[in-house]
Amino acid sequence: MIDAERLKKNWSLVASHGDQVPLYFYSTLFLTHPETRDLFPMNMAAQRDKLVTALGAVVSNVDTIDAVVPTLQALGRDHRKFGALRGHYPAVGEALVATLEHFSGPHWTPAIAADWTAAYGLVAATMADAADAAAHYTPPWWDAEVVAHERIDLETAVITIDPGNRIDYLPGQSLTLCTNLRPRVWRHYTPANAPRADGTVELHVRAVDGGEVSTALVSLVRPGDTLRVGPAVGNGLTLRPGRGPVAMIAGGTGIAPMKALVEQIAAAPRHTTLYWGARSPAGLYCIEPMRALAAAYDWLDLVPCVDEDLFGEIRSGSPAELAVAHGRCAGADVYLCGPPGMVESSRKHLVGSGIRAEAIHFEPSGE
Template sequence: MDAQRLKDNFAQVAQHGDAVALFFYSDLFLRNPRLREMFPVGMSHQRDRLLGALGRIVSQVDNLPDLVPFVQQLGRDHRKFGVEALHYPEVGASLVATLRYYSGPSWSEELARDWTDAYNLLSKVMIEAAHEDASQRPSWWNAQIVAHERRRFDMAVMRVLPDRPFAYQPGQAVSLEVPARMRMWRYYSMANAPRPDNTLDFHVQLIDGGPVSPVLVRALSVGDWIKLGPPIGTMTYDERSGRDVLLVAGSTGLAPLKAILEQIDARPNPPRVHLFFGARYVDGLYDLDELQKMAARAPWLTVIPAVSDHDPGPAAERGTLADVIGQFGMWQNHDAYVCGSPAMVEATVARLRQMGLSDDRIRTDKYADA
């Protein structure tokens, strides 16, 4: 298997953009009509996810230590869609057909062999990971909403109770499915550390045009049921580092950082923590009161709100999170955790690097449209 040949070929194919995923799924469903019911009615988000996953896999095809954990997680996560070992050859046949079509005259027997070998290896890793996962936990959990509070017209905080124990680490996320949007799984981070009563909190902001978030914010209420996929994510707290902590949260990017904050709060000797919580407007600081109450009883915690798009007066600092953290200190000796929109995360990480914080001390998560 020639890794560079795979990369060059995928770069050529990827120039055709969304047409690649459209061809792939059309071929897959024509060959296997029974598979169509495993996917949502609207496929645009699914096509984006396919291209993103393929791009990441190909870029790391010669870096197995980083690639294998990602592929294993794909295998575990696909259990909730009902994917079984018998489906993998069918997907592989459509993938190769798609690559052949968009490669045109550059397609060769060598490329066909490389792609087939690579896919067979990846599918083996996914199947083994799914099989091991099936011996330890269900494909999904049913969860009932036990509290639902609208913090703003477009934002809600809800609490759910899974029907079975749900083990996870603070900072991780989980995919949610609502009955009104079947098979449209979207990721949200738990906003609390694990509790004895097994309840989970989620912070949801309505995304204009998103199929799932409007249902979560406006249509669901106490007593309704949703589904939870398995927890994923690596933005988890390193309890062994001994360093002070910098948390930078944009809007509902606060959720996983609040879970980490609760984890730190439970330690016998918490490190010094600075939490910067930002939004465009003051009313976007939807959880500030609770954070300030926590800071009032926890001398190790400092909470600094920031507003970027208008003058907040004394309620918060003025500026983007990237600018505000630059005004409040030097963070070279901290561990940083950053979560928010892709633009906010990229700007904040760039500023931290400029200030001398090394990449191995920066953990990030970017929430996606839902």
């Protein structure tokens, strides 16, 4: 029997070595199995590594694997877009065990080695089986043509892609995208529309400083270009069933999933208040279409807000603070989306104001 407690302890010891851990892992993997190098991005910034962190955390939690089987299956299916095949899993497992051994020093024992190998085998089999099964009915990714690219300002673009009516997603879910301008680098972006009959998807992209993918999407991508699109992910922001009121709190491009959710709610209206915040009025980059939606739906109230408006025409304050102050969150399902710092501070404010944590819905940023 695998001693999961011992694995968790061992992982926290190893993880305390920080960026050295992914560095050692990838050096080992690429040296011993050079064929895996082509699956990974050119630039492997250790501080952003998700694979090694996930390997340690997921594999050492093998005692609760039953609870995460659906997540592991989705992860395995999603890994097809990286080109990860069943044959690659042993290489990653060997590099993981070699890395753990290296950083465990005198704490490494044959029993721990055997437990890690067995636990990795279980996780890897769950992912690889799901990936093999998915190969019978869905491609690893879809090619989507950019059919419109509206550059709103230096930082922001609204991009419409046409994946040809093939991508299933729910409003609030995200898609991962990859442009051949940044090969093998995938990032999440959230559709700003509920699924349409013609299959087109509107994306709102904000270029972050020094951002590899977002700057390319905003400044370099043009109509006619092709983007790769991975399967829809995340259920944090999908609409919870019910007839009660909804409060939406968005910052910047966090308006995208809210717009998609509003389109979904229109089919079975519930009272909805949408607080949308930005630093300045210019940051409310699609305010006119949002005002048009609010004018068309009597169940939708839109409250734009900014940190500061020199002309005093738009309310000042953070969207979360205003939503709480106006009493729109108590008893409502609250949906929250925006830059990672804003989501965290809004969530704290809501909980601190007595809103039940279970009523606050958001997608972990993964940053």
